[in-house]
Amino acid sequence: MNLENFELIYKENRVKIKDKAKIKSKLGEIVGNENVSDKEIDILAYNKDTTLITLNWTLEGKIAALPDFIVWPETPEQISSILRLANEEKIPVIPFSEGSGVVGGAIPIYGGIILDMKKFNKILEINDKDLTVTVETGTNGMNLERHLNAKGYTGGHIPQSLYTSSVGGWIAHRAAGQFSSKYGKIEDIVMGMELVLPQGDIIKFKTIARASTGPQLDKLFIGNEGTLGIVTKATLKIWPSPEKRALISYAFPTFEDSLEATRKILRQQIYPAVIRIYDADETNRHFGHIEKAKDKVMVVFVCEGIERLVDLEETITRETCEKNNGIYCGEDPVEHWFETRFKVTETSSTPTFKIVADTIEIGFLWDKAADMYHSVIEATKKIQGVMMITAHVSHFYPNGVGFYFTFAGIPPKEKTDFEFYQEVWNCVVKVIEDAGGSFGHHHGVGLNRSQWMPVEWGKSFDTLKSIKKLLDPNNILNPGKIYESVWKEGGEN
Numbered sequence: 042m043n044l045e046n047f048e049l050i051y052k053e054n055r056v057k058i059k060d061k062a063k064i065k066s067k068l069g070e071i072v073g074n075e076n077v078s079d080k081e082i083d084i085l086a087y088n089k090d091t092t093l094i095t096l097n098w099t100l101e102g103k104i105a106a107l108p109d110f111i112v113w114p115e116t117p118e119q120i121s122s123i124l125r126l127a128n129e130e131k132i133p134v135i136p137f138s139e140g141s142g143v144v145g146g147a148i149p150i151y152g153g154i155i156l157d158m159k160k161f162n163k164i165l166e167i168n169d170k171d172l173t174v175t176v177e178t179g180t181n182g183m184n185l186e187r188h189l190n191a192k193g194y195t196g197g198h199i200p201q202s203l204y205t206s207s208v209g210g211w212i213a214h215r216a217a218g219q220f221s222s223k224y225g226k227i228e229d230i231v232m233g234m235e236l237v238l239p240q241g242d243i244i245k246f247k248t249i250a251r252a253s254t255g256p257q258l259d260k261l262f263i264g265n266e267g268t269l270g271i272v273t274k275a276t277l278k279i280w281p282s283p284e285k286r287a288l289i290s291y292a293f294p295t296f297e298d299s300l301e302a303t304r305k306i307l308r309q310q311i312y313p314a315v316i317r318i319y320d321a322d323e324t325n326r327h328f329g330h331i332e333k334a335k336d337k338v339m340v341v342f343v344c345e346g347i348e349r350l351v352d353l354e355e356t357i358t359r360e361t362c363e364k365n366n367g368i369y370c371g372e373d374p375v376e377h378w379f380e381t382r383f384k385v386t387e388t389s390s391t392p393t394f395k396i397v398a399d400t401i402e403i404g405f406l407w408d409k410a411a412d413m414y415h416s417v418i419e420a421t422k423k424i425q426g427v428m429m430i431t432a433h434v435s436h437f438y439p440n441g442v443g444f445y446f447t448f449a450g451i452p453p454k455e456k457t458d459f460e461f462y463q464e465v466w467n468c469v470v471k472v473i474e475d476a477g478g479s480f481g482h483h484h485g486v487g488l489n490r491s492q493w494m495p496v497e498w499g500k501s502f503d504t505l506k507s508i509k510k511l512l513d514p515n516n517i518l519n520p521g522k523i524y525e526s527v528w529k530e531g532g533e534n
């Protein structure tokens with residue numbers, strides 16, 4: 042294989058490394074020669090993450106970007122040494138865990154060193170009294186959850202990518218699991234952390250239930266996307282395995298009815314672990330076999346915990362749905378959801394049919410949530426080439442919700458895949474930002490969304506950029522993400 046035969050999308054950005062042999066040898070001294078590679082077969086494997094448009098690029102024979110080296114460190118001290126070397130030589134370092142990110146966060150657009158975290162895979166300690174688990178951050182999500190389940194606990198964080206993502210990736214992107222209404226997002230679950238700062242210092246945030254010793258600096262590193270520090274260890278909350286699960290589903294005549302019912306359930310301080318509202322199109326797609334739900338809005342609930350509480354939660358959930366025009370559909374739809382919840386062929390196979398698709402998850406307050414949904418759908422449908430725009434709501438809080446839109450389309454002849462993709466994204470983000478929402482609920486910023494950071498953050502974005510400059514004066518850690526936007530020039534085809 043000759044990589045020169047492929048079009049490299051982020052070619053212009055690549056940092057030139059003068060003496061690659063010297064750098065390879067120094068990396069070998071730090072992690073052992075067997076834990077460094079610059080083989081084509083290895084560097085090709087790290088050319089992208091799971092951003093959907095990059096699948097279209099792959100099918101066209103294009104490579105997003107290529108790193109120069111892959112390293113597999115095992116200790117924070119090794120990471121520290123790698124970062125010190127990278128600062129001396131001005132070489133970018135990009136943390137990479139499982140590559141399931143969907144915003145281009147782990148794409149090495151300036152080349153450099155991919156720091157693969159997979160050897161940080163130890164589950165170190167479960168503390169039953171404190172209800173915590175301490176884990177190295179390269180640990181795979183499913184391995185962690187299985188380990189906890191076998192010992193009578195749950196980690197409460199079950200993203201759809203559970204099998205293909207890591208604890209470090211969750212923390213890096215402020216991820217959310219399917220059971221978030223009860224257990225929270227990852228920022229609610231992390232209690233303590235160890236991390237390596239861009240210039241090589243190793244710092245620890247102690248594990249404590251609550252403290253008041255100055256600002257919550259630890260939070261700065263949750264959602265940092267490998268740009269302010271590399272998280273090597275984390276202590277997370279855990280919960281005893283639920284004694285009982287109640288599976289409940291209702292079909293509602295309108296989207297508004299379904300939102301009202303769920304809002305009122307939360308207002309009574311009832312938190313089903315899972316709540317998912319599917320708009321009429323997604324209901325027909327996922328629950329077409331449920332006669333009572335045809336052309337309606339399906340809502341599935343899972344209440345879990347100790348039996349007496351679950352019974353009460355079920356009663357209140359059902360009463361509230363029925364008062365808001367819900368039609369009871371039994372347990373079957375929820376069982377169907379459990380069986381299919383990790384299947385992703387629907388979106389991941391679209392590029393093979395020359396379809397451009399993506400998902401856009403956004404955060405919104407309750408007040409204008411229904412209006413915002415209709416505005417996004419109407420505005421997107423007007424774009425030439427859009428074949429589908431649908432949504433579900435999958436994360437719920439007493440004050441707001443997380444929506445998840447899916448679009449698919451075929452670009453009109455005069456537009457490239459990238460131009461069409463960008464047009465849809467621009468349209469959705471404009472509606473969201475104009476209405477006061479956030480353009481990302483749990484996928485992060487990465488490469489393709491950094492263009493909207495100034496709009497999302499306003500003046501406070503300057504403060505964030507100053508912090509980046511202070512911690513990482515040489516812009517070594519994961520450059521090109523969050524603070525600068527190179528997506529437009531780089532992604533044109």
Ligand SMILES: Cc1cc2nc3c(=O)[nH]c(=O)nc-3n(C[C@H](O)[C@H](O)[C@H](O)COP(=O)(O)OP(=O)(O)OC[C@H]3O[C@@H](n4cnc5c(N)ncnc54)[C@H](O)[C@@H]3O)c2cc1C
Pocket residue numbers: 090091135136137138139140141142143145146147158178179199200201202205206207208209210211212213214215216217218219265266267268270271272273385483484485519
């Ligand atoms: C099919 C599918 C379903 C998904 N479902 C969900 C879902 O339900 N909920 C959800 O929140 N997300 C979901 N995602 C998105 C993705 O799984 C998450 O963003 C996940 O958190 C990424 O983890 P990862 O280990 O794969 O990280 P990677 O993709 O390897 O890296 C992501 C980012 O984190 C940085 N990084 C990685 N490790 C570290 C570390 N130790 N320290 C600092 N920075 C680091 C990388 O540089 C990169 O910027 C889904 C993705 C797919 C493909």
